[in-house]
Amino acid sequence: MDVQAARYIGAGLAVIALMGVGVGIGNIFATLISSVARNPASRNQVFGIGILGFALTEAVALFALLIAFLILFA
Amino acid sequence: MAESPLEQFKIERLAEFHIAGYDASFTNSSLLMVIAVVAITAFLVLGSAKSALVPGRWQSMTELAYEFIANMVHENAGTAGMKYFPWVFSIFMFVLFGNLLGMIPYSFTFTSHIVVTFALAAMVFVTVTLIALARHGLHFFSFFFPHGAPVAMAPLIVPIEILSYLSRPVSLSIRLFANMMAGHTMLFVFGTFTVALGLFGVLPFAVNIALILFEFLVAVLQAYVFTILTCLYLKDAIELH
Numbered sequence: 001m002d003v004q005a006a007r008y009i010g011a012g013l014a015v016i017a018l019m020g021v022g023v024g025i026g027n028i029f030a031t032l033i034s035s036v037a038r039n040p041a042s043r044n045q046v047f048g049i050g051i052l053g054f055a056l057t058e059a060v061a062l063f064a065l066l067i068a069f070l071i072l073f074a
Numbered sequence: 075m076a077e078s079p080l081e082q083f084k085i086e087r088l089a090e091f092h093i094a095g096y097d098a099s100f101t102n103s104s105l106l107m108v109i110a111v112v113a114i115t116a117f118l119v120l121g122s123a124k125s126a127l128v129p130g131r132w133q134s135m136t137e138l139a140y141e142f143i144a145n146m147v148h149e150n151a152g153t154a155g156m157k158y159f160p161w162v163f164s165i166f167m168f169v170l171f172g173n174l175l176g177m178i179p180y181s182f183t184f185t186s187h188i189v190v191t192f193a194l195a196a197m198v199f200v201t202v203t204l205i206a207l208a209r210h211g212l213h214f215f216s217f218f219f220p221h222g223a224p225v226a227m228a229p230l231i232v233p234i235e236i237l238s239y240l241s242r243p244v245s246l247s248i249r250l251f252a253n254m255m256a257g258h259t260m261l262f263v264f265g266t267f268t269v270a271l272g273l274f275g276v277l278p279f280a281v282n283i284a285l286i287l288f289e290f291l292v293a294v295l296q297a298y299v300f301t302i303l304t305c306l307y308l309k310d311a312i313e314l315h
Binding site: 056058059 | 080196245246248252253255256259294295298299302
């Protein structure tokens with residue numbers, strides 16, 4: 001196998017991490033919705049924390065993307 | 075393919091300077107940083123120039139930014155943390171304006187370079203550690219051993235805690251840098267799809283509009299995340315658990 005082919009396969013493997021991130025983000029918003037449904041008054045407090053959790057989880061996806069870029073271009 | 079999606083992050087020297095063998099040229103990145111500082115100063119100074127009791131549009135934007143960060147610092151780091159409010163506010167405005175100026179077409183996002191974000195994160199890390207050392211002295215090192223954990227576990231817990239403490243600036247800088255870089259790369263990739271597909275380019279074009287809106291959200295959100303993590307680190311430094 002030549003190096004370029006191995007690189008493409010490696011970059012593809014690196015973004016498997018997105019599976020976990022998808023579950024994570026889905027989980028955050030599912031919990032956010034159910035907590036707002038249980039207690040609508042808490043919406044303002046919970047929403048900020050939920051968005052923060054979303055941003056932190058999304059960053060994990062970008063770490064994987066970064067590794068994929070490093071494999072492809074570096 | 076005209077150019078690679080990473081071409082947009084290229085740093086160009088606008089004026090060359092060499093100080094003691096080091097390349098200290100004025101680049102497009104430095105230019106955008108200067109513009110950001112000028113824009114922040116103009117935004118805040120002009121906004122609070124004629125302080126009316128009933129604020130106009132501009133003044134209420136200035137007040138909104140100020141109160142947003144003031145509340146954040148107060149909620150997370152407590153009254154003792156309010157001493158460091160100007161520092162946190164400067165970090166927030168600098169990152170926010172850096173992200174937003176990058177959204178102007180054909181401009182440059184200086185926060186999409188790891189050098190810049192790592193310098194910011196290292197500054198946060200060093201400052202917070204110095205604050206903790208100044209407030210608690212040698213007692214600060216008890217931070218690496220959680221309260222109430224069995225002493226027998228110390229050889230395992232202490233290295234993990236030290237490692238997680240040291241990885242803070244890395245994760246803080248990579249988060250901001252990767253978000254900005256990935257976002258702008260994605261916009262470029264969908265832009266090339268639009269050009270390549272001709273008439274059917276309407277579809278990726280629609281996606282691109284949504285992505286641009288999403289990028290504005292990310293630009294503000296990442297500035298918020300960077301600041302709130304700074305606040306949380308500050309809280310750790312002040313309270314030690």
